[in-house]
Amino acid sequence: MKSKIVTLDELGEFKNGLNFNKYDYGEGYPIINVKQLYQSRFASTKNLLSIRKDFGKKIDNYTVKKGDLLFARGSMVAKGAGQVVMVNDFKPGTVFSGFIIRFRVNDEKKINPLFLNYILRSPKYRGQFVRLAEGSVHSNFNQEILGNFKIELPSIHIQNIITNILGKIDDSIELLQTLDSHLEDIIKTFFKSWFIDFDGQTEFIDSELGKIPKGWKCYHTDEIKKEKKGIVSGPFGSNIGSRFFQTIGIPVIRGNNLTIGKEEFIDAGFVYITQEKAEELKNCQAIQGDIVFTAVGTLGQVGIIPIYSKYEKYVISNKQLRLRIATDIATPFYCYYWYSYPDVSNFIINQNKGTSVPLINLQVLKSIPIIIPPLTKMKEFEKLVEHIKFTQHNLRQKIDLLSEVRDLILPKLMSGEIRI
Known part of the structure; x- marks a missing residue:
């Protein structure tokens, strides 16, 4: 498969994030922080903190749009250096913090941002980021380092095919993660009913934490x-x-x-x-x-x-x-x-x-x-949710397997070993 070697500087523009302090938090503009970069292929934008609308700096320069890539500028360890995600869903006016560097492609008719996201998150390129960061106590990246970073870029047609294949795998992973989360919610519902709301208990005694069932x-x-x-x-x-x-x-x-x-x-x-x-x-x-x-x-x-x-x-x-x-x-x-x-x-x-x-x-x-509570009550709770925990374990194994498949087939798709 024919690809060309390009630097990120040739494909788009970088922008450092918004600097602020804890007193700037308040109702206003949702802000993406570094911890939102480590959860999936997309930036996590649910339940974001916000900075005040009367914040002094010009916000327009720091807003995000769909397709932006966000890089972590620093990490305490090399393994976290250069972590990247793509912006997908977000509220209007969402901005990004000073610990992040935004990358915006110049021409989406030639460059698929999600393809870039997959490439830069793959083991091959993650390994390059880690090697660049090794030897530093705080592994930091800047626009110059990222701009000089080289990648293989196939035609937009091939980019779109690869993105579609990997996207289907990630869709399956995210569905399994949602099922896992729902099962966890069920366990928490049982826990709250039994041990917080004391459902089914009729006799109570006083304690440091208020009324608790007799015998607890x-x-x-x-x-x-x-x-x-x-x-x-x-x-x-x-x-x-x-x-x-x-x-x-x-x-x-x-x-x-x-x-x-x-x-x-x-x-x-x-x-x-x-x-x-x-x-x-x-x-x-x-x-x-x-x-x-x-x-x-x-x-x-x-x-x-x-x-x-x-x-x-x-x-x-x-x-x-x-x-x-x-x-x-x-x-x-x-x-x-x-x-x-x-x-x-x-x-x-x-x-x-x-x-x-x-x-x-x-x-x-x-x-x-x-x-x-009585030890028998705690063991009864464990027995009740035992099958749920086993199902969660199986789901997580499938998630790990699909993640491995995704990471294994990307270089094969790029090299032409798997024909598309």
Whole structure:
């Protein structure tokens, strides 16, 4: 297949994003931040924060339109450098932040923006971005670096065919992700009914958290931990910095593996350390059933290492805390849904001890209250949703397989090995 080698500068124009501070937030213009670039092929534009309409700068220069590509300017690790997504659905007046660089193609009759998006997100080109960023503590990109980046560009006809093929695969992936999300909502509905609204309970007693069913207890997290190393913080930063990261090994759990009430655990997107380094940090390891909290940064993020985890063990980063439950008191599954429940998540967020950066410490985690029903009740809940969790596991396996197929066939389509 005939393609030409071109730089991005030849295909369009770059624009740095809008700089603002926390006092500029308010009702007005929705703004895309870096975290909206790491969820799918398209920028996530639901529930965006906004900046005030009376914001001083000229907004028109920073608005987005369908087909714009958005690059992350910086990343704490090389693996996240140059992350790119395409703008698809958005509200009028949506702008992008100063941590992002916008790329807008010159002529969509010659260049399909979604094709560029697929190319730049493919393992081949992601690898080039990572190699460019390696060796820097903060992996930063600018317009000059991106503008000189070279890609293979086939004819617009071939671009459109490839985009159509890959788009169908991604449509299937997103459908499976939607089904997975709906199943998770069902589990949360059961949890709320049983353990928040106390449906079916008739006798109540007073507790620190108000009225709870008779026979239930109110504990603090420190009282339900496994006795030895039940609650630990991550290693000191100097013990787990980027200089220790590998391409394979023991995965390191970071903030991108946790969410606020969305997914129990994102078992992908890791950096790795060696087995020897993991043994050195054995007190900071996490295994199936362990609950992990973000301690620095996006407070309220919580995850649980699931029974279907891809790895036998993990190591938490210096910005996480790990809780290991005493299973004669509570089940990890129940506790995860308690800590990820919106009211509890907001409680954690409000315990912020930081100034410039949000922060909670071990004492905060130990003091978080939790209602503990009878152990039989928690196990009954797990049994009820067991089939749902198994179905979710199967869906996620299919998502992983389709993602691998998409990434494998793109270079074959480009090379002509698969004829189109």
